[in-house]
Amino acid sequence: DAGVTQSPTHLIKTRGQQVTLRCSPKSGHDTVSWYQQALGQGPQFIFQYYEEEERQRGNFPDRFSGHQFPNYSSELNVNALLLGDSALYLCASSQVLGQGSYEQYFGPGTRLTVT
Amino acid sequence: AQSVTQLDSHVSVSEGTPVLLRCNYSSSYSPSLFWYVQHPNKGLQLLLKYTSAATLVKGINGFEAEFKKSETSFHLTKPSAHMSDAAEYFCVVTLGSGTYKYIFGTGTRLKVLA
Structure with missing residues (x-):
């Protein structure tokens, strides 16, 4: 059973460009969350998708947008890249089971460098 | 509002000695609490x-943590x-x-000395 997968592994972009990161959730999971982890920091919540809708959002500007597809995979898009967007972007998947199991399983991340 | 504070940014222990990583939380609701580990160039486990x-709570690899509501703590040992x-x-x-957003602490780097 494959866990959470992310692509690409590494990415280098120039300021002002746009980037798309991709995530495939763990089998059986229907919810995808995205996090940004700057160097030496804990991950910061960007947003969460469930049933193809953005269900919750953290304190990130509108330059950050996402999408969830019918197969539950997800994309994170960042427009007008800034140097400060350089970070490890983590995708996490989980399954809504009422009050039950909801721990998030994380992918290995995409390392984005903006120059 | 919810928040979590990890009291030590770095902890060093000798191999074979006990480990204590401290965490305090703040939450207006009954919280759920987790500990994750991140090895270099690896995802969160x-x-x-x-x-x-x-x-x-008992976890993997011999780790456990105790939820203490009166102290708002969830230390990992x-x-x-x-x-x-x-x-x-x-x-x-x-x-x-x-399934809601996670609020992460700033992390504690554990060093184990031979």
């Missing part, structure tokens, strides 16, 4: 979770450190039900 059942335990550890708080 769940060590254990507290979801309002038993206050003493292990009786005997192993070299492979060297990594970054994150304490996480979230709402008590459903």
Whole structure:
């Protein structure tokens, strides 16, 4: 059973460009969350998708947008890249089971460098 | 508002000695609490979770944590450190039900000395 997968592994972009990161959730999971982890920091919540809708959002500007597809995979898009967007972007998947199991399983991340 | 504070940014222990990583939380609701470990160039791995059942939670690799509501703490312990335990550890708080965003602490880097 494959866990959470992310692509690409590494990415280098120039300021002002746009980037798309991709995530495939763990089998059986229907919810995808995205996090940004700057160097030496804990991950910061960007947003969460469930049933193809953005269900919750953290304190990130509108330059950050996402999408969830019918197969539950997800994309994170960042427009007008800034140097400060350089970070490890983590995708996490989980399954809504009422009050039950909801721990998030994380992918290995995409390392984005903006120059 | 929810928040989590990891009291030590770095902890060093000798191999075979106990490990204590401290975490305090703040939450207006009944929280769920987690500990994750992140090895270099690896994703985050769940060590254990507290979801309002038993206050003493046992996790993988010999780690355990105790939820103390009166102290708003969820400290991570292990009786005997192993070299492979060297990594970054994150304490996480979230709402008590459903699938909601995680609030991460700033992390504690554990160093294990031979």
